[in-house]
Amino acid sequence: MSPVETANAALAHPQRFRVSGGARLVGEVRVTGAKNSVLKLMAAALLAPGTTSIGEVPEILDVAIMSELLRRLGCDVERDAAASTVTINVPEQLHHRADYDLVRRMRASIAVLGPLLARTGEADVALPGGDAIGSRPLDFHVAGLLKLGATVENEHGFIVAKAKQLTGATIWLDFPSVGATENLLMASVLADGRTEIDNAAREPEIVDLCTMLTLMGAEIEGAGSSTLVVHGVDRLQPVNHVTVSDRIVAGTWAMAATMTQGDVTVHNANAGHLEIALDKLVTAGATVDRTADGFRVIMDRRPTAVDAVTLPFPGFPTDLLPMALALNAVASGTAMVTENVYESRFSFVNELSRLGADIRTDGHHAIVRGRPQLSSAPVTTPDIRAGAGLVIAGLVADGETVVTKIHHIDRGYPAFDEQLRTLGADIVREDDDQPQFD
Numbered sequence: 001m002s003p004v005e006t007a008n009a010a011l012a013h014p015q016r017f018r019v020s021g022g023a024r025l026v027g028e029v030r031v032t033g034a035k036n037s038v039l040k041l042m043a044a045a046l047l048a049p050g051t052t053s054i055g056e057v058p059e060i061l062d063v064a065i066m067s068e069l070l071r072r073l074g075c076d077v078e079r080d081a082a083a084s085t086v087t088i089n090v091p092e093q094l095h096h097r098a099d100y101d102l103v104r105r106m107r108a109s110i111a112v113l114g115p116l117l118a119r120t121g122e123a124d125v126a127l128p129g130g131d132a133i134g135s136r137p138l139d140f141h142v143a144g145l146l147k148l149g150a151t152v153e154n155e156h157g158f159i160v161a162k163a164k165q166l167t168g169a170t171i172w173l174d175f176p177s178v179g180a181t182e183n184l185l186m187a188s189v190l191a192d193g194r195t196e197i198d199n200a201a202r203e204p205e206i207v208d209l210c211t212m213l214t215l216m217g218a219e220i221e222g223a224g225s226s227t228l229v230v231h232g233v234d235r236l237q238p239v240n241h242v243t244v245s246d247r248i249v250a251g252t253w254a255m256a257a258t259m260t261q262g263d264v265t266v267h268n269a270n271a272g273h274l275e276i277a278l279d280k281l282v283t284a285g286a287t288v289d290r291t292a293d294g295f296r297v298i299m300d301r302r303p304t305a306v307d308a309v310t311l312p313f314p315g316f317p318t319d320l321l322p323m324a325l326a327l328n329a330v331a332s333g334t335a336m337v338t339e340n341v342y343e344s345r346f347s348f349v350n351e352l353s354r355l356g357a358d359i360r361t362d363g364h365h366a367i368v369r370g371r372p373q374l375s376s377a378p379v380t381t382p383d384i385r386a387g388a389g390l391v392i393a394g395l396v397a398d399g400e401t402v403v404t405k406i407h408h409i410d411r412g413y414p415a416f417d418e419q420l421r422t423l424g425a426d427i428v429r430e431d432d433d434q435p436q437f438d
């Protein structure tokens with residue numbers, strides 16, 4: 001079975017988690033490469049004919065979907081699960097169409113737009129549409145490509161971008177969009193002349209992409225700052241590159257340790273990528289110690305409520321917002337949690353409320369009044385991060401919480417249930433025989 005056939009089988013045979021609350025998470029976990037980096041690194045491989053190898057690749061569904069997308073563009077993609085690598089053999093001639101059946105399942109597919117356009121002079125990429133966390137338009141990607149001299153049309157559900165040769169330009173992003181920064185970087189490295197991207201995203205995943213592109217021969221200044229300057233080159237070469245570790249998975253373990261009053265050491269993590277989130281946990285009462293390859297979070301009492309405001313990096317990550325809500329739901333006191341990146345990230349609050357959380361939302365703000373314990377219930381996962389938040393909330397609920405639609409969680413958390421069991425949680429994965437209505 002191909003990885004995507006396996007993924008289809010997983011969707012046809014839905015699974016759920018049965019989580020029993022009460023355990024204190026204690027032990028050690030290791031984080032692999034970041035989902036939100038590796039998918040872009042795989043897209044970046046398209047920029048250089050030959051064999052690129054990427055290390056610390058997480059065992060998640062989205063990597064299988066990106067592999068299938070690259071195959072349809074003409075690449076050979078081999079996954080070595082034991083070595084956690086993906087090897088991508090990129091031909092001189094690429095196809096240039098990314099179809100809706102893959103893009104709708106993984107919006108990160110849009111990352112092939114920039115590199116395909118730069119390599120082939122045309123990219124036809126299906127529009128992904130909105131999702132559970134918001135409408136998520138692509139206007140910054142399109143405006144940037146127009147500045148680089150491309151024509152961009154919206155045709156029958158596809159973005160069709162064309163340019164015989166892209167030319168360098170100065171691009172101001174209205175918001176430091178991660179995806180737009182990545183697409184414009186990957187388009188501009190082969191453009192003619194100098195490109196400047198202002199108000200660029202500064203996430204560690206952007207720095208990781210810049211590191212790989214530079215190794216490939218690209219000329220980029222300012223990685224990790226809000227101004228990126230690219231001097232276009234004629235050709236790039238394939239490389240071996242190891243993916244930056246997943247700060248959102250690491251942050252999820254840190255929050256889970258705090259909420260369950262546990263003691264968890266996270267290996268292969270970069271505390272420097274989580275400064276604000278870890279500082280919030282210290283405010284909540286946890287002890288956070290940096291270790292040689294990560295950090296350790298120890299908590300010996302009920303957390304104190306902490307406010308959080310999501311912002312682009314280095315702000316508190318929006319992808320940890322569900323965990324911040326879950327933590328405050330069992331904290332002593334009241335907290336205000338503010339979301340500034342997505343319009344609908346609070347939509348999963350209804351599920352958290354089913355577990356007894358006392359949360360009132362008003363626009364961008366949520367007021368969370370902590371309770372000593374949540375109350376188990378069946379809940380449904382709307383997206384990756386909300387799903388992880390619901391599972392962790394189930395750990396601090398009385399009785400048994402059943403979490404359905406866990407394929408969302410499998411998209412971003414490799415072997416989440418296995419790792420939770422290693423830490424002492426009582427969680428079982430089982431087939432879900434109930435009818436699925438969407």
Ligand code: EPU
Pocket residue numbers: 035036037039107108134135136137138139140141142175176177178179180318319341342343384385412
């Ligand atoms: N936006 C626009 N126009 C655009 C691009 C973005 O209005 O052209 C808006 C979006 O609608 C959103 C905001 O800008 O409100 C930020 O979007 P951004 O482009 O930064 O996000 P992204 O690249 O689509 C990545 C991650 C997300 C993560 C965000 C923010 C990947 C595959 N996804 O999305 O991760 O939340 O950056 O950090 O890298 C997840 O992993 O669960 C996830 C959703």
